[in-house]
Structure formats: structure tokens, C-alpha cells
Amino acid sequence: MRYQVWIIALFFMATGFSQSGLPTAVSDSSRNKGLIRRPEFYILDWKRGTQLKRKPTTISIIVDSIGLQGVDALVDVAGRPVLYASDISTPVCADGECRLMHIRLYWTLLGHYAGFDHYPSFPFTKHDHDEFQSADYLKLHQLLMDNNSILKRRKVEELVDKPIAPKKDGADAVAGATITEVKESIVTGALYSCYTAWHLVHGGVREQIKRRTLSMMDDNMFLRMLDSNNPEYQLFALKRLNKEQYEENYKVIAEVFESGIPLVRTFIIKNLPASFWDSQEWQRPFWECFAKIDINSRSLLLNHLGKSPETVLEDISKQLGAMTKNQLKVFLGHLASLDGVNPSIWNNLRAFSNSKAEANAYIVTHFLEDHE
Amino acid sequence: MQKIRMLLWMLLVSGSMMSQSDVYVETESFIEKGGWVVDPQFVEQMGSPYLMAHGFGERVENASTSVHFENTGEYHVWARTKNWVPGSWDPPGMFKIMINGRELEKTLGTSPGWSWEYLGTVVLQSGTVGIQLVDQTGFNGRCDAIYFSTSDTRPPNSLEKLMEWRKKITAKPDVPEQEQRYDLVVVGGGIAGCAAAIAAAEQGLKVALIHDRPVLGGNASSEIRVHTLGIYGHFERILKKLDTEHYPNGSAEAKKDQEKRDNNVKSYANIDLYLNWRAYDAAAENDTVRHVDAANTSSGKRKRFSAPYFVDSTGDGWIGYWAGAEFSYGRESMDTYGEEWEEWGELWSPKEADNAVMGSSVLWGSKETETKQDFPEVPWAMPVAKQHEEVNGEWQWEFSRNDLNQIDDAEEIRDHMLRAIYGSFANAKKNPENATRKLEWVSYLVGKRESRRLVGDHIFTFNDAKAGTKFPDAVVIETREVDVHYQTVLEDAENPDFISEALFYKTPKYYIPYRSLYSKNINNLFMAGRNFSTSHAGLGGPRVMRTTGQMGAAVGLAASLCKKYDVNPREIYTGYLNEYLKLIEAQKYVGIPESKK
Numbered sequence: 001m002r003y004q005v006w007i008i009a010l011f012f013m014a015t016g017f018s019q020s021g022l023p024t025a026v027s028d029s030s031r032n033k034g035l036i037r038r039p040e041f042y043i044l045d046w047k048r049g050t051q052l053k054r055k056p057t058t059i060s061i062i063v064d065s066i067g068l069q070g071v072d073a074l075v076d077v078a079g080r081p082v083l084y085a086s087d088i089s090t091p092v093c094a095d096g097e098c099r100l101m102h103i104r105l106y107w108t109l110l111g112h113y114a115g116f117d118h119y120p121s122f123p124f125t126k127h128d129h130d131e132f133q134s135a136d137y138l139k140l141h142q143l144l145m146d147n148n149s150i151l152k153r154r155k156v157e158e159l160v161d162k163p164i165a166p167k168k169d170g171a172d173a174v175a176g177a178t179i180t181e182v183k184e185s186i187v188t189g190a191l192y193s194c195y196t197a198w199h200l201v202h203g204g205v206r207e208q209i210k211r212r213t214l215s216m217m218d219d220n221m222f223l224r225m226l227d228s229n230n231p232e233y234q235l236f237a238l239k240r241l242n243k244e245q246y247e248e249n250y251k252v253i254a255e256v257f258e259s260g261i262p263l264v265r266t267f268i269i270k271n272l273p274a275s276f277w278d279s280q281e282w283q284r285p286f287w288e289c290f291a292k293i294d295i296n297s298r299s300l301l302l303n304h305l306g307k308s309p310e311t312v313l314e315d316i317s318k319q320l321g322a323m324t325k326n327q328l329k330v331f332l333g334h335l336a337s338l339d340g341v342n343p344s345i346w347n348n349l350r351a352f353s354n355s356k357a358e359a360n361a362y363i364v365t366h367f368l369e370d371h372e
Numbered sequence: 373m374q375k376i377r378m379l380l381w382m383l384l385v386s387g388s389m390m391s392q393s394d395v396y397v398e399t400e401s402f403i404e405k406g407g408w409v410v411d412p413q414f415v416e417q418m419g420s421p422y423l424m425a426h427g428f429g430e431r432v433e434n435a436s437t438s439v440h441f442e443n444t445g446e447y448h449v450w451a452r453t454k455n456w457v458p459g460s461w462d463p464p465g466m467f468k469i470m471i472n473g474r475e476l477e478k479t480l481g482t483s484p485g486w487s488w489e490y491l492g493t494v495v496l497q498s499g500t501v502g503i504q505l506v507d508q509t510g511f512n513g514r515c516d517a518i519y520f521s522t523s524d525t526r527p528p529n530s531l532e533k534l535m536e537w538r539k540k541i542t543a544k545p546d547v548p549e550q551e552q553r554y555d556l557v558v559v560g561g562g563i564a565g566c567a568a569a570i571a572a573a574e575q576g577l578k579v580a581l582i583h584d585r586p587v588l589g590g591n592a593s594s595e596i597r598v599h600t601l602g603i604y605g606h607f608e609r610i611l612k613k614l615d616t617e618h619y620p621n622g623s624a625e626a627k628k629d630q631e632k633r634d635n636n637v638k639s640y641a642n643i644d645l646y647l648n649w650r651a652y653d654a655a656a657e658n659d660t661v662r663h664v665d666a667a668n669t670s671s672g673k674r675k676r677f678s679a680p681y682f683v684d685s686t687g688d689g690w691i692g693y694w695a696g697a698e699f700s701y702g703r704e705s706m707d708t709y710g711e712e713w714e715e716w717g718e719l720w721s722p723k724e725a726d727n728a729v730m731g732s733s734v735l736w737g738s739k740e741t742e743t744k745q746d747f748p749e750v751p752w753a754m755p756v757a758k759q760h761e762e763v764n765g766e767w768q769w770e771f772s773r774n775d776l777n778q779i780d781d782a783e784e785i786r787d788h789m790l791r792a793i794y795g796s797f798a799n800a801k802k803n804p805e806n807a808t809r810k811l812e813w814v815s816y817l818v819g820k821r822e823s824r825r826l827v828g829d830h831i832f833t834f835n836d837a838k839a840g841t842k843f844p845d846a847v848v849i850e851t852r853e854v855d856v857h858y859q860t861v862l863e864d865a866e867n868p869d870f871i872s873e874a875l876f877y878k879t880p881k882y883y884i885p886y887r888s889l890y891s892k893n894i895n896n897l898f899m900a901g902r903n904f905s906t907s908h909a910g911l912g913g914p915r916v917m918r919t920t921g922q923m924g925a926a927v928g929l930a931a932s933l934c935k936k937y938d939v940n941p942r943e944i945y946t947g948y949l950n951e952y953l954k955l956i957e958a959q960k961y962v963g964i965p966e967s968k969k
Binding site: 148152153231235239261262263266267270271294295296299300324325326327330356357359360361362363366 | 457458459460483484485717718719722723724726728773774775776781784853861862863864865869873874875876878
């Protein structure tokens with residue numbers, strides 16, 4: 001999770017999002033209004049010209065000593081929900097001293113963190129009353145993106161001074177490195193603000209939002225999720241598509257396979273209906289990604305060699321360097337099981353075997369010794 | 373000289389490819405290991421223990437031995453070795469061989485895959501010949517064997533043919549030279565195996581504890597340095613003899629607990645401890661294990677261990693595997709046992725079963741010194757480490773990939789982690805603030821989390837933990853969260869592939885039934901440790917070592933009742949459960965000796 005966060009941070013910087021200091025925060029007058037600009041910190045795609053209107057829901061968050069605060073849907077011009085948002089004022093208390101933190105939080109349709117805005121006249125402050133700097137807001141965003149943060153499993157008191165006391169019933173993943181993990185993941189001097197914000201974002205509101213989305217789900221929403229760049233949406237949709245929908249949307253699914261994260265790719269390759277492997281047309285785009293995809297996905301793709309056309313074998317024989325040692329053995333084992341193999345494949349094997357730059361050339365050399 | 377001869381596996385004539393003059397030397401039998409270490413972890417995959425120059429970047433001292441040659445003559449010389457990172461760089465593990473004080477020109481460790489590298493010919497006089505391995509790099513050069521022959525026929529490279537050849541030249545009979553009989557044979561001296569041995573010994577059983585390392589504790593040992601987690605359950609008295617403090621994983625403090633553990637196990641007169649012995653076979657007749665064969669990891673000497681009952685605490689489930697026990701590997705479909713956790717979806721339990729498992733760790737650490745410390749360039753490590761910088765390795769340093777089997781590909785997994793460690797440290801060393809930092813320790817042992825799981829009468833699942841099911845035969849108790857690991861590279865292909873993340877599920881107190889601690893189809897086989905009967909997600913909680921220690925103690929006591937009534941493990945559940953549970957309760961307290969009553 002942490003690495004994904006950094007990539008997004010770099011993206012913001014690369015796109016000039018934070019080049020002129022802090023990007024414009026949501027204006028104070030926009031409180032409780034809709035959304036016509038990309039939130040200050042945001043993880044989903046934002047199309048230029050998007051206009052979202054607020055629509056009240058029955059979802060709410062209980063904030064200590066403040067009470068219920070409403071969560072609204074943000075809907076597009078067609079009235080379809082795109083996001084959920086809440087303008088929250090919450091007390092942040094440390095050492096008996098409390099102050100209010102004002103934040104607008106955004107959630108995806110599945111209740112995951114989508115982003116936040118802050119108000120210029122209510123900057124976040126640290127324990128020593130210093131205001132957050134741009135890097136601090138960005139770090140808070142990174143923390144909120146980590147739905148598996150250590151903050152999830154610990155009381156805030158356990159994170160102060162000695163973040164984790166040795167516990168006999170502790171967990172494998174706590175151990176000595178945790179102190180570093182806590183320090184790295186929170187804004188220095190703002191543990192309580194970070195802790196409060198994280199638990200607002202990842203609290204019970206998530207389930208409420210997801211339930212609402214599920215109650216409104218239709219095929220169109222599935223397909224929009226599938227065609228998004230969000231892995232959570234993609235997986236959510238993929239898990240719910242039936243065989244016919246897989247077949248009808250094979251082009252979109254192949255595109256998601258090519259551009260998706262490894263977790264999405266592995267899901268696709270494991271769950272494609274058998275009909276895909278009976279059709280040269282449907283399976284082709286997956287093989288075309290062979291050298292570009294991650295190792296785990298490639299291993300799963302190789303499980304389908306038995307139903308691949310010979311053109312695929314020939315293409316792979318030109319990309320032997322993309323495979324790991326064991327993947328190469330799987331491919332060569334498949335060739336050995338065939339009655340006949342196209343001579344051009346043998347030529348490609350020989351060329352690879354003679355290549356000094358290829359670490360696994362010796363495996364092909366041994367194979368050729370045994371089979372030529 | 374007689375002793376030296378004993379240490380060598382000399383050639384005796386057989387077959388046309390070798391002559392009486394030929395000499396075959398297994399490097400693990402070298403008299404002086406110098407800075408080289410014996411690595412027996414991958415015998416099942418590459419054929420033998422081997423010597424490795426594990427110097428984390430600094431050349432290690434020579435390993436040396438003496439060999440008796442019967443005849444004067446010109447000998448062709450081969451060494452079985454491996455370039456462990458082939459590629460467009462100098463091999464990281466280069467070394468040379470010195471014979472009678474003269475270094476041979478050929479640099480070894482340059483061919484990919486385990487194979488025989490040819491060193492040319494040497495003229496040797498009959499009598500004693502000195503051989504040394506000379507490390508060139510400090511980065512894990514490895515040598516399995518050296519072969520001197522008056523013929524120019526290279527020994528075979530393929531493992532199958534090599535094993536046949538080796539059997540011929542060493543002229544070893546199929547049956548080990550010695551056979552010993554025990555009440556209980558425990559294979560694997562991790563915390564579970566030690567606890568099993570102690571519990572059984574305390575009940576008067578004569579126990580053999582076979583372990584392939586010089587020290588006990590497995591993942592908790594000073595060689596791997598994972599601290600023990602979990603609770604003591606019913607077995608606090610026994611487990612306190614074996615467990616560790618809660619120091620950071622990888623800490624040198626592991627050495628203190630090591631001494632405690634070794635001394636405690638050795639204090640039992642009726643435990644015969646076989647350190648540096650590795651089991652290599654188990655034979656079953658009528659679904660009953662008859663014996664386990666083991667070999668000394670240095671001398672190659674073999675023994676057969678017979679007993680009415682066996683405990684598989686090998687971690688990889690080897691005894692069960694050899695005996696034909698039913699086993700599982702990988703992740704079950706979420707529908708198999710209904711182990712879905714929607715919040716984490718595929719990362720927790722997949723829709724379709726697969727062969728992904730939690731990975732193995734190789735722990736390591738560095739320290740500040742008072743002087744500038746150099747660290748060599750390691751271009752061969754960079755394709756793995758990439759830009760990652762680190763000066764210590766904790767539990768998150770974990771590697772698993774679906775094309776690699778945690779057992780069959782363990783050497784590649786270990787080597788991948790070594791590349792990750794050396795590369796990340798080299799990156800960190802480029803930072804001026806680490807100028808005086810020095811690598812202090814890098815394990816070379818694979819600390820596995822998950823591999824084969826032997827199937828028992830009950831398969832423990834995540835749902836058993838979630839529901840806190842109190843089985844009538846609950847013998848292990850745990851309160852620790854269930855945590856299942858995944859590789860972060862699944863979320864972003866740009867992430868380092870050697871870093872994992874843990875997903876925690878807070879459970880109530882949960883129990884493991886005795887029925888998960890003996891084999892379903894091998895009548896006299898217990899299992900304790902990570903290879904007990906569980907699903908992938910089920911293993912998420914009780915894989916830690918106080919919990920596996922509870923399993924060990926539980927089967928040790930069960931074995932004593934098996935002996936008492938001459939029954940098999942299953943019959944303890946069906947016929948003697950009350951007595952078994954009472955015995956577990958009674959062993960909590962040290963008995964008063966008869967003389968003091």
C-alpha cells in the first residue's frame with residue numbers, strides 16, 4: 001500500500017499539482033455545496049467539466065461531542081452517484097486540550113477513501129499549534145489511502161512515545177519495525193489529527209455507503225466500474241459479471257488486463273470463462289500482453305498454453321527472455337508434449353540458447369540437447 | 373589419517389567410467405570449514421549439503437581438508453558448483469581451489485545451474501593431498517563436491533543421473549549402516565519438535581529428536597532469529613524452556629535464548645538429540661511409518677530410526693510426504709471452507725484456488741561503527757533491489773511468487789532474498805549518513821511461513837478461529853489475531869517483490885483440536901508445526917511458534933498414551949480422550965519425586 005501511495009504522490013508532483021505550493025483548497029463558501037473541481041487530494045480520475053451536485057442521504061457519521069454529521073451523495077448530471085462526501089468538524093484532543101478540525105472527506109461508491117479538502121480559513125494544526133505545510137497535507141492523504149494502516153489496530157495511546165509495547169499476544173507483523181512504520185506513516189507532530197481523520201474515513205460509514213450503492217446497482221453501474229481505472233471498482237465488477245457479460249465485454253476486460261494492477265490481472269486470468277480459451281479471437285489480446293505483464297499473471301496465463309493457437313507459441317518463442325526460469329520450463333515442457341513444432345520456434349530457441357545476455361539461456365540449451 | 377579417510381567418500385570401483393584411483397570429495401565433509409558454512413537446506417532439490425562462502429561481501433577464510441590418494445598420476449579435476457546469479461556481470465559467488473598449496477587458475481562459480489565445472493588436470497603423488505576452497509568475493513560462492521579422475525569423463529549434470537552415479541562411486545548400500553529403535557521419533561527441532569520431544573520424554577518415552585542444524589529452535593533459532601509469538605496455553609512450563617523474549621526479529625539477542633533452549637532439551641536423559649542430522653526418507657507399510665532414514669550433514673553417515681510413532685515437525689511435511697500422507701499446498705477457494713473476508717477479497721481468500729502461499733523471510737541487520745565502511749558494488753543484485761534502500765530487514769522482508777514452490781524452489785527464494793538484501797543495503801550505503809554502517813548479520817536460512825500442510829481428521833480453518841469453536845478435543849488455545857500475508861507487488865507491479873503486508877483479523881480465543889495433529893491416512897504419524905492440518909487462511913493465526921509449540925507438547929503427551937495402550941493416534945481421540953485431557957492438565961505442574969513424597 002505504502003508504495004502505491006508514493007507513486008500517486010509523485011504523480012501529483014509531476015503533473016504540477018503542488019508546484020505552486022498548496023493547491024487551492026475548497027473555498028469556505030462552498031461548504032455543503034456540490035463539486036465542480038477536482039478535490040485537493042483525490043485518488044480517482046477527474047474529467048474536466050465534471051459537475052457534481054450534492055444529494056442528501058440517510059448515511060451519517062457520529063462525531064464525538066458534536067453528534068451526527070450527514071454524508072451526501074455527489075451525483076452527476078444524470079443523477080447517478082459518483083462520490084460520497086461529508087463536511088466534518090471534529091474535535092481533536094491531546095493531553096486534555098481539544099480543538100476542532102474541519103475537513104471535507106470523499107468516499108468512493110464502495111465506501112473506500114477517495115480524497116479530502118480542507119478550508120483555507122481552518123488550516124490543520126499540529127500539537128504545537130504550527131499549521132500544516134503542503135507536505136503535511138500530502139502525507140495525511142497518503143495515510144488515509146492506506147486502509148490497512150497500523151492506526152487501525154491500535155489505540156492512540158499505544159502510539160505515543162513507545163508506540164508498541166512488547167506484547168506476549170502480539171502479532172507477527174507488529175514486532176520491532178512498527179515504531180518506524182508509525183513514524184513514517186503519520187504527519188510529524190500531528191498524531192491525534194491523523195488518528196482522528198483515519199478513523200473517520202475508515203469507520204462504519206464505509207459499510208453504510210457500500211450498502212447504499214449495492215441497493216442501487218444496475219448493469220450500467222457495473223460496466224462503468226469495470227471501465228474505470230480504480231482497482232476496487234474493477235474487482236467489484238469482475239466478481240459480479242456472469243459468463244455472458246464476460247463474453248460481451250471481452251475487449252474492455254482485455255484492456256483492464258493490460259493496464260490493471262497485478263491483483264486485477266490475476267483475478268481476470270483465473271476467472272475468465274472457459275469459452276475464452278476456445279476462441280482464438282477472445283484469447284488473443286491476453287497473449288499479446290505476455291511480455292508486458294507481471295510475473296504472477298504470466299504464470300497463470302501459461303496455464304492456458306494447451307488451448308493456445310500455434311501463433312501464440314511462436315510469439316512466445318520470440319519473448320523467452322520475459323519468462324522466469326520456471327515459466328521457461330513450463331513453456332518448454334509444453335513444446336515437448338506436442339507432436340510437432342513449427343521450425344521457426346526451434347530457430348528462436350536456438351537463438352536464445354546462444355545468447356550470452358540471457359541468464360536463462362542454459363535452460364534452453366539443456367532442452368535442445370535433450371530434444372533435438 | 374584413518375580419521376581423514378573416514379571423512380571422505382572414496383571411490384571404489386564400479387562401472388567403466390571410473391578407475392580405482394579416482395577420488396570424490398563432498399565439501400561438507402571438509403575437516404576445517406574456515407568461514408564457509410554447511411548448507412543442507414536444499415538436499416532434496418540439488419542432491420547434497422554444500423559449502424557456501426557466506427561473508428556478506430567480505431571474503432571468508434578458506435575451507436580445507438586432506439585427502440588420501442592411492443596412486444600417483446595426472447588427474448582431471450571437476451567441482452560441482454553454481455553461478456547463483458547468471459547475467460551480464462561478474463558472477464557474485466566466485467571462488468578457486470587450492471591443491472597442495474597451489475591455487476588452480478580456473479575461477480569457479482561461473483556456470484548457471486548446478487553443474488560440474490572443469491579445472492583442468494593436476495599431477496598428484498600418492499599420499500596426502502591438501503585441498504582448500506578459496507573465496508574470491510564474499511558473496512555466497514558455493515561448492516558441493518570435487519572430483520579427481522584419471523579419466524576425462526565429466527560426471528553427469530542432471531540430478532537423476534548424478535544421484536545414480538554418486539551412489540555407485542560411494543558404493544553405499546541402500547540401507548543405512550546403523551538402525552536404532554525408539555518409542556518416538558521426532559523429526560525437526562523447531563519449537564514444535566522440541567516441545568514434542570520434551571513432553572514425551574517427561575512421560576518416560578525414549579525419544580529421538582532429529583534436526584538438520586547445529587542449534588535447536590528452527591525459525592526461533594539464533595540462525596534465523598524470529599521471536600516467538602502466541603500464548604502458552606496448557607504448556608507454559610514446557611514452552612518457557614524453549615521460547616524467546618520479544619526482541620525485534622533479527623536481533624542478536626536470539627543467542628541468549630538459544631543457549632537456554634539447547635541446554636533445556638539436552639537436560640533430558642531420554643532424548644537422544646541428533647543435531648546436524650537430516651532426514652532424507654521415510655518408509656511406510658500398510659499406511660504405517662516403519663522407519664525414517666537420516667544422514668549427518670557433514671560426514672554423510674546414515675542411520676535408520678525405527679519407532680511405533682513419529683512426529684513430523686519438519687515444517688515442510690517431509691515425513692508425511694515420503695510416507696504417502698495426504699497433504700495440501702496453496703490457497704483454497706473461498707468456497708471450499710467458506711473462508712471469505714469481503715474486506716480483503718482476493719488477498720485473503722481467492723474465488724478460485726491457486727498455489728499462492730505466504731512467503732519466506734531472510735532476516736538481516738547492520739550496525740553503526742566508528743570508521744568508514746565500504747560495501748562493494750553489487751550489479752547482480754540490482755534487478756531485484758531496484759531503488760529500494762534499507763539497513764535492516766524485519767518480517768516484511770518476505771518473498772513468495774506463484775511460479776516458485778516454497779519447497780522445490782527454496783534455494784531460488786533464498787537467493788532472491790539475498791539479492792534484495794545486498795542490493796538494498798548497497799543503495800542505502802550511497803547515502804552519506806550510512807558511511808560508517810556495516811552489515812552485521814545476514815541469515816542464509818530460509819525462514820518459511822507456509823509450505824506443505826498434512827491433512828488430519830480435522831482441517832483447521834479460519835472459521836474455527838473466527839467462531840472460537842471449542843472442540844471436545846481442544847488441546848491448543850490461542851488468542852493471537854489471525855494474520856495472512858500477501859506480496860505488495862500484487863497491488864503495484866513497481867513495488868519491490870520482496871516486501872509483504874499483513875492483514876489482521878481480530879478473533880476471540882480460539883482452539884485447535886487434537887484431530888488436526890495426526891495424519892488422516894498414515895496411522896502412526898503425528899504432526900506439529902506449520903505443517904499441521906489446516907487451510908491456508910487457517911494457518912494465518914497458529915503458525916507462530918508458541919502456538920506450534922503447544923501442538924508439539926500436545927502430540928508428545930498423546931504419544932505417551934499411544935504407547936501405554938498400544939494404540940494409534942486416532943484412538944486417543946476415540947477411546948482415551950478424557951485421560952488425555954487429564955494428562956494435559958496434570959503436566960502443568962512439576963511432579964513431586966517419589967523420594968520426597
